[in-house]
Amino acid sequence: MEPPQSRIIAALNGPQTLGNSAFFWIFAILVLIVAIFFPFYASRFQVITASNLAISSLLALSLCLIWGYCGILSLGQASFYCVGGYAFGVVGINLIESAGNTNLALIAGIVAPVLLAAVLGWLMFYRRLKGVYVAILMLIVSLLLGLFMRQTADPSYAIGKAALGGMNGLRPESAGDPGIPNITLGFGEAVAVFDGRSAGFYWLVLAILVLVFLGLRWLVNSTYGYILIACREDSERTETFGYDIRLVQLSVFCLSAAIAGLAGTLYTAWGTYIHPDGFSVAPNILVVIWVAVGGRKDLASVIVSTVALGWLSLELSRYGEVSLLVLGLILIFAMMVARDGIVSALGEQIGRLVAARGSRREIVACFKGGRR
Amino acid sequence: MQASTLERVVPGVVADVILDVRNVTKHYGGIRALDGLSLQVVRSEIHCVLGPNGAGKSTFFKMLMGTERPTSGSIHYDGRDVTRLQAFERARLGLSVKFQNLRTFGDLTVFQNLFIPLRRTCGPSEIPDRVSEILRQVRLPGVENRLVRHLSHGQQQWLAIAMSVASRPRLLLLDEPTAGLSAEETERTAEIIHEVNSEGMTVVVIEHDMGFIRSLKARTSVLHYGRLFAQGSFDEIAANEHVRQIYLGTE
Numbered sequence A: 001m002e003p004p005q006s007r008i009i010a011a012l013n014g015p016q017t018l019g020n021s022a023f024f025w026i027f028a029i030l031v032l033i034v035a036i037f038f039p040f041y042a043s044r045f046q047v048i049t050a051s052n053l054a055i056s057s058l059l060a061l062s063l064c065l066i067w068g069y070c071g072i073l074s075l076g077q078a079s080f081y082c083v084g085g086y087a088f089g090v091v092g093i094n095l096i097e098s099a100g101n102t103n104l105a106l107i108a109g110i111v112a113p114v115l116l117a118a119v120l121g122w123l124m125f126y127r128r129l130k131g132v133y134v135a136i137l138m139l140i141v142s143l144l145l146g147l148f149m150r151q152t153a154d155p156s157y158a159i160g161k162a163a164l165g166g167m168n169g170l171r172p173e174s175a176g177d178p179g180i181p182n183i184t185l186g187f188g189e190a191v192a193v194f195d196g197r198s199a200g201f202y203w204l205v206l207a208i209l210v211l212v213f214l215g216l217r218w219l220v221n222s223t224y225g226y227i228l229i230a231c232r233e234d235s236e237r238t239e240t241f242g243y244d245i246r247l248v249q250l251s252v253f254c255l256s257a258a259i260a261g262l263a264g265t266l267y268t269a270w271g272t273y274i275h276p277d278g279f280s281v282a283p284n285i286l287v288v289i290w291v292a293v294g295g296r297k298d299l300a301s302v303i304v305s306t307v308a309l310g311w312l313s314l315e316l317s318r319y320g321e322v323s324l325l326v327l328g329l330i331l332i333f334a335m336m337v338a339r340d341g342i343v344s345a346l347g348e349q350i351g352r353l354v355a356a357r358g359s360r361r362e363i364v365a366c367f368k369g370g371r372r
Numbered sequence B: 001m002q003a004s005t006l007e008r009v010v011p012g013v014v015a016d017v018i019l020d021v022r023n024v025t026k027h028y029g030g031i032r033a034l035d036g037l038s039l040q041v042v043r044s045e046i047h048c049v050l051g052p053n054g055a056g057k058s059t060f061f062k063m064l065m066g067t068e069r070p071t072s073g074s075i076h077y078d079g080r081d082v083t084r085l086q087a088f089e090r091a092r093l094g095l096s097v098k099f100q101n102l103r104t105f106g107d108l109t110v111f112q113n114l115f116i117p118l119r120r121t122c123g124p125s126e127i128p129d130r131v132s133e134i135l136r137q138v139r140l141p142g143v144e145n146r147l148v149r150h151l152s153h154g155q156q157q158w159l160a161i162a163m164s165v166a167s168r169p170r171l172l173l174l175d176e177p178t179a180g181l182s183a184e185e186t187e188r189t190a191e192i193i194h195e196v197n198s199e200g201m202t203v204v205v206i207e208h209d210m211g212f213i214r215s216l217k218a219r220t221s222v223l224h225y226g227r228l229f230a231q232g233s234f235d236e237i238a239a240n241e242h243v244r245q246i247y248l249g250t251e
């Protein structure tokens, strides 16, 4: 009988992810410990930045899931992020005083983008739209939503106490109403408030990121993950083995929207701010760059590249608008040296080195599913 | 017993038909890949389809599997009109295909490739055993963790056959299963076809290799310009002057 912890690790490992060795997991735990203690040795500003990077990583994971694992490139992933953000904000502004928490707002931030994804996914996948058509259609949807949100400055665009606010971003209808609330979890008096600038919020986001990462590791290495990958490689062939690929694509699209919506919700609570610019081309492309540079076919690689590139963008933002340009150049460079991503390629290399030096057991563990 | 039914199939005698293709037409722009094809396949038989290049054989299989729709006509499987069913629905009814251009998942491992068809009928814990069993059957033992694109063409052909058989279909469609195989491997393919057929699987095979078709001892249909040109036992077909002209003569 296997001990339970090795069963759990086994469920998280598999051919669909890099890093299946003991070495990888020990390293991951060390990184996590460093991340957990980050607020104790970093400045307040750095912690706030780190929260933002963790939120971006969530968004990147959502695109990684559909694009890297199921072959559905969406150029409108930011739309789910923003729809989630707006939904959280609208419900939050309306209910924070009466309910005293943001439980429902948080749920709305996830459900709203999922509903949008369900409708769009049904329209696209049940009509067997593929590839570039899906990518472009999603970009257009995002741009249209942005266009709509931009012209909502008129007070008539209000949902209860929340005014959509056009280019001013989401705000309360009247000065007396509360603004976009902090994440406030719990019931009645027993609530925990996570101020977006606090270490508590950082730990909350970190915990969510870890959970989503582990959940996705489990998912992509399960039967569902095998089918996702088969769809990515040849969806028509996969269908002839008896899988309703329309349903597979629709379901993964909705799951991805849920994760993106959660990220958008956290983002909105982080800055207590959400704006129509989030629907524009740049943020949509930015997610694609994060995912592509790291390696769209591996979850961990995508987190690494998102944190690295997100940090770089912030550093570069001091020099004005160069950041997207630099990221674009990095993308081109990455595609030339490693088509499936720089971090993935490095990860595979390290995996091989470890295997070459490590014990026989580690060699077996690395090669069992480490390389695709 | 099942193998003998097909030998008794005579035109005009009501047979247990598993597949009934009625007047199927498929246009690709101006090209008529299929032009009013009607053809019946009897339950538990091995049925060979031959015809010159471009006769519409592969198109015929695409219509059967449902990856493409006929322009007109209907397809009846097991007494049921499946013309409007999606490919996955037909697969669930027991149809399975090996395409001419293999369509294995090249960037995945052999294990991952076999996982997909097997998982429809097996629990995840049974799969490793079933994979090694199937790989032994097609004489590819121990290649589980190899990337499929690193296999030789012959090995990929085997794998493609293995994938189509793995789900234990009731009607198996094989489009040129011996392309790229050695003589010995071709013989083994015939053995496997007989093996799965004796388990009750109906098999339709598109082939060019005459020796192979002869070894299958199967009822044979000849397609020409998207129509049924001739039908009969292999010997009858081989002796048919017209078939010789359109097909054998060109070889």
Ligand SMILES: Nc1ncnc2c1ncn2[C@@H]1O[C@H](COP(=O)(O)OP(=O)(O)OP(=O)(O)O)[C@@H](O)[C@H]1O
Residues within 6 Å of the ligand: B028, B031, B032, B033, B051, B052, B053, B054, B055, B056, B057, B058, B059, B060, B100
């Ligand atoms: N997707 C397509 N678009 C346009 N024409 C097509 C398409 N598929 C097949 N055709 C045409 O239909 C005709 C029949 O093709 P098909 O592949 O069915 O022939 P085949 O009998 O399988 O030939 P072969 O022995 O070479 O495999 C050919 O003229 C081919 O060019």
Ligand SMILES: [Mg+2]
Residues within 6 Å of the ligand: B057, B058, B059, B100, B175
């Ligand atoms: Mg063909």
